[in-house]
Amino acid sequence: xxxxxxxxxxxxxxxxxxxxxxxxxxxxxxxxxxxxxxxxxxxxxxxxxxxxxxxxxxxxxxxxxxxxxxxxxxxxxxxxxxxxxxxxxxxxxxxxxxxxxxxxxxxxxxxxxxxxxxxxxxxxxxxxxxxxxxxxxxxxxxxxxxxxxxxxxxxxxxxxxxxxxxxxxxxxxxxxxxxxxxxxxxxxxxxxxxxxxxxxxxxxxxxxxxxxxxxxxxxxxxxxxxxxxxxxxxxxxxxxxxxxxxxxxxxxxxxxxxxxxxxxxxxxxxxxxxxxxxxxxxxxxxxxxxxxxxxxxxxxxxxxxxxxxxxxxxxxxxxxxxxxxxxxxxxxxxxxxxxxxxxxxxxxxxxxxxxxxxxxxxxxxxxxxxxxxxxxxxxxxxxxxxxxxxxxxxxxxxxxxxxxxxxxxxxxxxxxxxxxxxxxxxxxxxxxxxxxxxx
Amino acid sequence: xxxxxxxxxxxxxxxxxxxxxxxxxxxxxxxxxxxxxxxxxxxxxxxxxxxxxxxxxxxxxxxxxxxxxxxxxxxxxxxxxxxxxxxxxxxxxxxxxxxxxxxxxxxxxxxxxxxxxxxxxxxxxxxxxxxxxxxxxxxxxxxxxxxxxxxxxxxxxxxxxxxxxxxxxxxxxxxxxxxxxxxxxxxxxxxxxxxxxxxxxxxxxxxxxxxxxxxxxxxxxxxxxxxxxxxxxxxxxxxxxxxxxxxxxxxxxxxxxxxxxxxx
Numbered sequence: 001x002x003x004x005x006x007x008x009x010x011x012x013x014x015x016x017x018x019x020x021x022x023x024x025x026x027x028x029x030x031x032x033x034x035x036x037x038x039x040x041x042x043x044x045x046x047x048x049x050x051x052x053x054x055x056x057x058x059x060x061x062x063x064x065x066x067x068x069x070x071x072x073x074x075x076x077x078x079x080x081x082x083x084x085x086x087x088x089x090x091x092x093x094x095x096x097x098x099x100x101x102x103x104x105x106x107x108x109x110x111x112x113x114x115x116x117x118x119x120x121x122x123x124x125x126x127x128x129x130x131x132x133x134x135x136x137x138x139x140x141x142x143x144x145x146x147x148x149x150x151x152x153x154x155x156x157x158x159x160x161x162x163x164x165x166x167x168x169x170x171x172x173x174x175x176x177x178x179x180x181x182x183x184x185x186x187x188x189x190x191x192x193x194x195x196x197x198x199x200x201x202x203x204x205x206x207x208x209x210x211x212x213x214x215x216x217x218x219x220x221x222x223x224x225x226x227x228x229x230x231x232x233x234x235x236x237x238x239x240x241x242x243x244x245x246x247x248x249x250x251x252x253x254x255x256x257x258x259x260x261x262x263x264x265x266x267x268x269x270x271x272x273x274x275x276x277x278x279x280x281x282x283x284x285x286x287x288x289x290x291x292x293x294x295x296x297x298x299x300x301x302x303x304x305x306x307x308x309x310x311x312x313x314x315x316x317x318x319x320x321x322x323x324x325x326x327x328x329x330x331x332x333x334x335x336x337x338x339x340x341x342x343x344x345x346x347x348x349x350x351x352x353x354x355x356x357x358x359x360x361x362x363x364x365x366x367x368x369x370x371x372x373x374x375x376x377x378x379x380x381x382x383x384x385x386x387x388x389x390x391x392x393x394x395x396x397x398x399x400x401x402x403x404x405x406x407x408x409x410x411x412x413x414x415x416x417x418x419x420x421x422x423x424x425x426x427x428x429x430x431x432x433x434x435x436x437x438x439x
Numbered sequence: 440x441x442x443x444x445x446x447x448x449x450x451x452x453x454x455x456x457x458x459x460x461x462x463x464x465x466x467x468x469x470x471x472x473x474x475x476x477x478x479x480x481x482x483x484x485x486x487x488x489x490x491x492x493x494x495x496x497x498x499x500x501x502x503x504x505x506x507x508x509x510x511x512x513x514x515x516x517x518x519x520x521x522x523x524x525x526x527x528x529x530x531x532x533x534x535x536x537x538x539x540x541x542x543x544x545x546x547x548x549x550x551x552x553x554x555x556x557x558x559x560x561x562x563x564x565x566x567x568x569x570x571x572x573x574x575x576x577x578x579x580x581x582x583x584x585x586x587x588x589x590x591x592x593x594x595x596x597x598x599x600x601x602x603x604x605x606x607x608x609x610x611x612x613x614x615x616x617x618x619x620x621x622x623x624x625x626x627x628x629x630x631x632x633x634x635x636x637x638x639x640x641x642x643x644x645x646x647x648x649x650x651x652x653x654x655x656x657x658x659x660x661x662x663x664x665x666x667x668x669x670x671x672x673x674x675x676x677x678x679x680x681x682x683x684x685x686x687x688x689x690x691x692x693x694x695x696x697x698x699x700x701x702x703x
Contacts, residue, residue, distance in 0.1 A: 296562065304548070310538060317535075328558065426541070
């Protein structure tokens, strides 16, 4: 084994690239050839066959087959090289990536930490504003981008909420979107029937989410892992089906429209004004979420959640009430989804059950897993990638979701612990003088 | 023996048709170190699981009386966390630490049932919570120092060497402020030197905290030197109890360990 490692170290960069993960160059050549043929076969229907729906003819793009084959043939060398490099790195003591260690260094130094935070806050606040800098007009986010940023912020809040349940307490919840939907419908219905305002419904949404979290928590107390996932999946579907079929109350699949946007001290704002207002509301809600989740995860309760995730039997044997801890995780996780739901309804002014399908739950779960379970910074990074990337990939039209899927696969292969993995807090304590410790 | 803190009467445990424990009696006195020995599969760990609430005994009573009031409390059927809160803390035969938490955090978990800060306390981080948190950190650190892990305070539990993981489990159990510490094979996987140190630690724990210790152990040298009394379990029945000297000379115990002679 050590011999092999030495060999690879002595090889030139080109040699490494050509034979990484294989015994010899011909073998590498053969593998790349197989990969190329396989991908040509896989992508044949989407790359080569194009149906022209206007003239009802099928157009064959044979040249694309060649592009795929060549691309994959050379790409597979790089892929194997990256994999081999990752294997080598795993042996090294530090598994932290360069970006991560930079982030840690910035966080450990108070000056740079507050400087970075101030910069982020400045950019966040300045986002949708118009400036004139040195005579030129400057705007970081136009209306379209501001709208995307709002949904990104909503997903960060959702991700942070689910992070409590999945990342900290280790309870795999596939029906998280149910709480989101209930928050949204609560605002929409109360607004439609009684004209209840956004600010009054925000806390109500939070409480409703928490109550529903408890309601889901009770029957699944005994379950864990795959079984829990199936039951929560069913729960999410039940809520969606109720919303879809209880037409008298929820208006069924046609949904509820004309939901009020939040008013600023009783003044109704125009589209641009209310979009900007919504953006700042979401920034505020996100700051509140980060503040609460951060404090929770480093508290007595947060430690109990981690213990529950790590070893349920030992956790109980150490005096932690499993029932209470699990219910608390479900309730506190769902709280944020309830609030995010109210914001979502107010932002889009129209909701229907199609916004609360299993796909949403899957996306929120992916945000938590790809970002890094139990890590606040990770969840933020995950949401930014998973929500913004598909938007910016719109240039690639029909290949958008294909690329999106590939990005998810690549992240999981190279960083199975998530983009930014969770770090445990290091506590300070008063050590006894050296003399006493030596006794 | 002075007043008993743990009194186990006629406890039996059936798994389907198999009787794992058969009318077992056992008493642990105040500040006493009691060992439970027996061949593999005798039911020692089942016994631990029965008295700590992980299993519910089929019949019999588990009574505790930590204060020496004379009116003991029946604990069988209570949940494990309630039993721990009442003052019986255990370690596990196959180490069950929380691997991705630091050593200090592992011990801090043990203080959970003795602290009260709530969700509101956690979010607002008010003065009571801060004070409680600081006290918990300090207490956990002192316990780590007691078991000799002061150099590994901020190390992840999974990165700590095996023998020290066992010590960490003991510190974690002690953090629950028990009156009785239950150790399931604490010396398993330790070398003779580490076992010797563990012996010293057990005696030190009894002195420092004034608590009783009950241990399951296969290392006879350690059992003989550390324990006040020994119980012997074989095929789910308690076949003998007494001082180390009595047990060493008991023919039934020798038979259980070495097997019967068939020639005569």
